[in-house]
Amino acid sequence: MAQSDFLYPENPKRRQEVNRLHQQLLDCLSDSFHATNKLIVVLNGHLGCRLAAIEMQRDGTIKENCDIIIHAVTKIQKELQKVDAALKDKLEPTLYRKLQDVKERETEKIAIVQKVISVILGEATSAASAVAVKLVGSNITTGIINKLVTVLAQIGASLLGSIGVAVLGLGIDMIFRAILGAVEKTQLQTAIKSYEKHLVEFKSASEKYNKAITEVTNTVEYQMK
Template sequence: MAQSDFLYPENPRRRQEVNRLHKQLLDCLADSFHATNELTGVLNVHLGCRLALIEMRREGTIKENCDIIIQAMVEIQKELQKVDEALRDKLEPTLYRKLQDIKERETEKIAIVQKVISVILGEATAAASAVAVKLVGSSVTSGIISKLVGVLAQIGASLLGSIGVAALGLGIDMIFRAILGAVEKTQLQAAIKSYEKHLVEFKSASEKYHQAITEVTNTVKRQIQ
């Protein structure tokens, strides 16, 4: 126990809490890397995209890893926007509006897209049409991905952003190695509050993101069975 811990006996507990929350944040980041790669694979296979897979940088900071996911999501959004613009260009206005109508049946939307998907991609498959319906012009692109991008940007800009991804266990001491006593207490309390705040937002946004991707992959599986 550090000498300052005798004066501030709650500091060791606070360090453990920071360590625990840090692990939770890393788990969420790792899940988002995996989900993004899963979505990338679907887009590459079924919509003819050439998006690169991403990998978590174990020696990087939280901000650097957030930025990697954000950049991948921005590229995904660009590809989906291209497909959306092509659909709007090839479809009659009334049919395109049906794609945006949440009350319209999904099977009907897939049938609409399949009429022109061959012109856009060079071939027509039910799976490609299903992916387009699930992602283009839906809340996945306009809401879910945008929300997660915003949360990741906030985390990167927060005091957590400069903390290394590998900073676990004794590594936490490296974060606060120049801080002792009351100053460390303040920093630890601030870190805990920041982790807790951002984890709530991150978990909520990432769960919706993962759920949307699962729905896409399940739809694709049904189409190719």
């Protein structure tokens, strides 16, 4: 036990709490990396994209890893915007509006896209229309992805951003450079509040993002049967 812990006996518990919250943040980051790569596989396989897979940098900081995801999903959005623009150009205005109508049945939307998707992609798989409908004719590219990007940017800009991803193996003291006494107490309390604040939003954004991508991949698997 550090000497300062005799004066501030709650500090060890605070360090453990920071450890726990840090692991939760890493889990959310890891899930977002995994979901993004699943989406990249679908886009490359069915919409003719050439997106590179991403990898979590274990020797990097939280900010660096947040930036990797942000960069990847921004590229994904640009690719989907190209598909959206092509659909808008090839479809009659009334048919294109149906794609954006949340009340329209998904099967009807897929039938609409199937009329022109091969013209856009050259040769299209049977699942390409369903993927286009799921991603272009929904709020995945706008609401869900934009929210994830916003939260990741906020985390990167916070005091958590400079913390290394792999600090757990080195001990929590490495995070705060063994700050002692009341200063450490304040720093730990500040860190806990920061983790808790960002994790609430990140968990929500990450879960919605992962769910949306799972729906896309499930649709592809159904179409491929």
